Amino acid sequence: MSDPRLGIGPGQIIKHGKGGALQFSHDELTREEPMEIRIGRKVVATTMRTPGHDEELAVGFLVTEGIVFEQGSIENVERPNDSTKNNNVLVVTLKAGLKPQVSASRRLGTISSSCGLCGKRNIEAVRHAFAPIPVGRKRVPVEILLRLPDALRENQGDFTRTGGVHAAGLFDFDGNMIAVREDIGRHNAVDKAIGRAFLDKRLPLSETILMVSGRASFEIMQKALAGGIPIVASVSAPSTLAMEFARETGQTLIGFLRPPTFNLYSHVERVILPA
Numbered sequence: 443m444s445d446p447r448l449g450i451g452p453g454q455i456i457k458h459g460k461g462g463a464l465q466f467s468h469d470e471l472t473r474e475e476p477m478e479i480r481i482g483r484k485v486v487a488t489t490m491r492t493p494g495h496d497e498e499l500a501v502g503f504l505v506t507e508g509i510v511f512e513q514g515s516i517e518n519v520e521r522p523n524d525s526t527k528n529n530n531v532l533v534v535t536l537k538a539g540l541k542p543q544v545s546a547s548r549r550l551g552t553i554s555s556s557c558g559l560c561g562k563r564n565i566e567a568v569r570h571a572f573a574p575i576p577v578g579r580k581r582v583p584v585e586i587l588l589r590l591p592d593a594l595r596e597n598q599g600d601f602t603r604t605g606g607v608h609a610a611g612l613f614d615f616d617g618n619m620i621a622v623r624e625d626i627g628r629h630n631a632v633d634k635a636i637g638r639a640f641l642d643k644r645l646p647l648s649e650t651i652l653m654v655s656g657r658a659s660f661e662i663m664q665k666a667l668a669g670g671i672p673i674v675a676s677v678s679a680p681s682t683l684a685m686e687f688a689r690e691t692g693q694t695l696i697g698f699l700r701p702p703t704f705n706l707y708s709h710v711e712r713v714i715l716p717a
Contacts, residue, residue, distance in 0.1 A: 472492055472607050472626050473492055473493055473626075474490055474491070474492060474626050475490070475491065475492075475493055475530055476488050476489070476490055476491075476530055477489055477490075477491050477493075477496060477499065477500075477530050477531070477532065478530060478531045478532070479500045479503060479504070479532055479534065480531065480532070480533045480534065481504075481509075481533075481534050481535075481536060481542050482533070482534075482535065482536075486503075486504070486509065486542075487503065489503065489627070489630065490626070490627065491625055491626065491627060491630045492607060492624065492625045492626045492627075492630070493529075493530075495623055495634045495637075495638070496532055497519045497532065497637070497641070498623065498633070498634040498635075498637030498638045498641065499625075499630055499633050499634045499637060500519055500532040500534055500637070501516060501519060501534070501637035501640050501641060502632070502633030502634055502635070502636040502637025502638075502640065502665075503633045503637070504516075504534060504542070505633075505636060505637065505640050505645070505668055505669065506632070506633055506636055506664070506665035506668040506669060507668070508571045508572065508668060509542045510536070510542060512540075513640065513643055513645055514537065515536055515537055515540050516534060516535070516536060516537075516640075517535045517536060517537050517538075518534075518535040519532055519533070519534050519535070520532070520533055520535075521533070569687070569690065569691070571668075572664075572667045572668055572691070574690070574691045574692040575648075575667065575670060575671075575672045575691060575692040575693055576692060577672075577692065577709065577711055577712060578648065578649065578672070580615050580649055581615075581711070581712050581713060581714045582615050582651065582673065582712060582713055582714065583713075583714045584713065584714065584715060584716060586615070586616065586617040587651075587675060587696065587699065587704065587713065588699075588701040588702060588704075589617050589701075590611070590613060590617065590651065590653045590675060590699065591653070591677055591699055591700065591701060592701075593611065593613065593617065593619060593653075594609055594611040594622060594653050594655060595609075595655075597609070597611065597619065597622035598622070598624060598655070607624040607625060607626055607631075608624065608625060608626070608627065608628045608630075608631045608654070608655050608656050609622060609623070609624045609631055609654070609655040610622070610623055610628070610631035610632040610634070610635045610652060610653070610654050610655070611623075611635065611652070611653040611654075612635050612636075612638075612639060612647065612650055612651070612652060612653075612671075613650065613651045613653060614649060614650060614651075615649045615650075615651065620635075620638075620639060620644070620647075620650065621634075621635045621638040621639060622635065623635045623638065628654065628655075628656045628657075628659070628661075628662060629661050629662065629665060631654070631655075632652065632654065632662055632665045632666070633665065635652070636665065636668075636669040636671075639669065640669075645669060645670060646669065646670025647669050647670050647671045648670050648672065649672070650669075650670075650671050650672070650673070651671070651673040651674075651675060652666045652669075652671045652673070652674045652675070653675045653676075653699075654674070654675070654676050654677075655676075655677055656676065656677075656678055657676060657678040657679050657680065657681070658674055658675075658676035658678070658679070658680035658681070658684050658695060658697055659680070659681050659683075659684055660681060660683040660684050660687055662674065662676075662684065663684045663687045663688055663691070663693060663695070664687070666693065667691050667693060671693075672692070672693060672694060672709075672712060673693070673694040673696065673712055674688070674693060674694070674695055674696070675696040675697075675699045675704070676696065676697050676698075676699060677698070677699055677700060678697065678698065679697050679698060680695055680697045680707055685707045685708060688707065688708040688709070689707075689708040689709070692709060693708060693709060694706070694708060694709040694710070694711075694712040694713065695707040695708045695709075696713075
């Protein structure tokens with residue numbers, strides 16, 4: 443697995459300070475590099491990402507894009523020995539006889555660190571690829587939700603140093619952290635977190651909250667649905683499509699989670715609200 447510290451690099455800058463003073467300085471910047479994901483010899487996607495936790499990103503991408511479904515379907519993830527760019531290539535080997543569902547969710551060309559949904563054939567295909575999430579017996583108190591932004595921020599080491607990355611955190615319904623991952627791309631951070639859960643054999647994440655540092659877009663909701671995550675919370679706004687999708691798929695969507703306030707957009711039955 444990649445060293446997560448690879449995600450930060452130095453940059454020489456000229457700093458304009460108070461009173462107009464100029465000085466030469468160094469700034470820590472978030473790295474953005476391409477990573478090619480292959481299944482065997484077939485290139486599935488090339489995504490722009492922050493290096494670090496690359497194995498989790500590759501696995502999470504395959505899961506959340508509906509290319510791989512079964513928990514034990516991945517045999518191995520490794521870098522090719524014969525490639526001059528092997529630091530930016532990961533080869534996924536599936537169990538013998540297993541055929542990936544690449545056509546169901548094919549992306550075209552290179553995926554930028556922010557596009558998320560680039561190359562999707564259509565949104566209806568995504569809606570039909572994953573089953574809606576049923577409402578379970580366990581619910582989440584408001585007090586737990588209000589703790590999540592601070593819990594996420596406490597584990598955003600790269601953001602503290604660079605201010606240039608997004609974060610995605612998985613928490614159980616009691617507020618315990620499962621995984622927090624960072625990346626220059628919102629959807630990549632989600633893929634890394636879900637990939638970690640997949641490798642730990644935790645899917646489906648049926649009693650889990652996904653907390654994201656940016657806005658809640660459609661692709662974030664789609665990836666959460668692929669992981670079986672019933673609650674998605676964001677410190678920022680959701681899109682109209684994210685809200686409509688959440689209502690259709692049985693997901694609880696929470697936006698503007700900035701203690702002591704938040705907005706509930708769908709399936710409020712999972713949250714224990716004050717009387």
